[in-house]
Each structure stands twice: as structure tokens, then as C-alpha cells.
Amino acid sequence: MKIVKQTFLVATLALATISCKNDKETSTEAIVVETETIATENPKTITANPQTASFEIEGMTCQIGCASLIEGKLKKLDGVTEAKVDFETKTATVTYDADKLNQEKLTKTVEGVAGGDLYKVSKVKS
Structure with a gap:
């Protein structure tokens, strides 16, 4: 049972780390797209x-x-x-x-x- 708990904990941490990294990339992409939109909307x-x-x-x-x-x-x-x-x-x-x-x-x-x-x-x- 102890191995199952440890495996679950490792999997949860790995998933959290991966999802945080993807959120940062998405946020950066959103900022770039938003900036480009503002520049083209107000020439x-x-x-x-x-x-x-x-x-x-x-x-x-x-x-x-x-x-x-x-x-x-x-x-x-x-x-x-x-x-x-x-x-x-x-x-x-x-x-x-x-x-x-x-x-x-x-x-x-x-x-x-x-x-x-x-x-x-x-x-x-x-």
C-alpha cells in the first residue's frame, strides 16, 4: 500500500509541474497575441x-x-x-x-x- 501512495504522490507532483509549465507558455502566447491585436486595432x-x-x-x-x-x-x-x-x-x-x-x-x-x-x-x- 505504501508503494501505491508514493506512486500516486509522484504522479500528482509530475502532473502539477507539467501543467504549470504549460500555463506559463500559454500566458506568454496570450500576451504576444493580445499585444499584436492592440497594435493592429489602433493604427x-x-x-x-x-x-x-x-x-x-x-x-x-x-x-x-x-x-x-x-x-x-x-x-x-x-x-x-x-x-x-x-x-x-x-x-x-x-x-x-x-x-x-x-x-x-x-x-x-x-x-x-x-x-x-x-x-x-x-x-x-x-
């Missing part, structure tokens, strides 16, 4: 020619309907890496790839929101 994080523009937006009347809407439109532009519209100060700050966008395109995008009659961009700075 906007790398820009060849980064620029930042800030400007005032006239015509905003509310945080959710105006500022958030404009911010969302700016973020969707190809080449924009970051966009922030501050309702309190009526300003926008946009970081973008100058090889893909320019200030004129940013201005036209903001002024074109909601049919083009509500918002006016002024005091554009780089």
Missing part, C-alpha cells in the same frame, strides 16, 4: 508627421450635443491621433498626421457638422 497611434492644432469653436450650446459630437467627428478622421473639445473654453485641440490632414480639413470638418450652419472655427494655431 492611429503611430504618425509619420505629427502636428497639433488648436482653435476656437463658436456656436456650441451644450457639452453632450455639441462638444461631444464635434470631438467624435474629429476622432473619426483618418490621420487624427487625438482630439479633445472643451465646451467650457469653446476650444478644440487636435493631434494629427500632417501627411494625411491639414488645418483646412479640420476646419471644414467642424464647420460641416450638423449641416454646416451651426459652428464656426476661428483663431487656428499650430
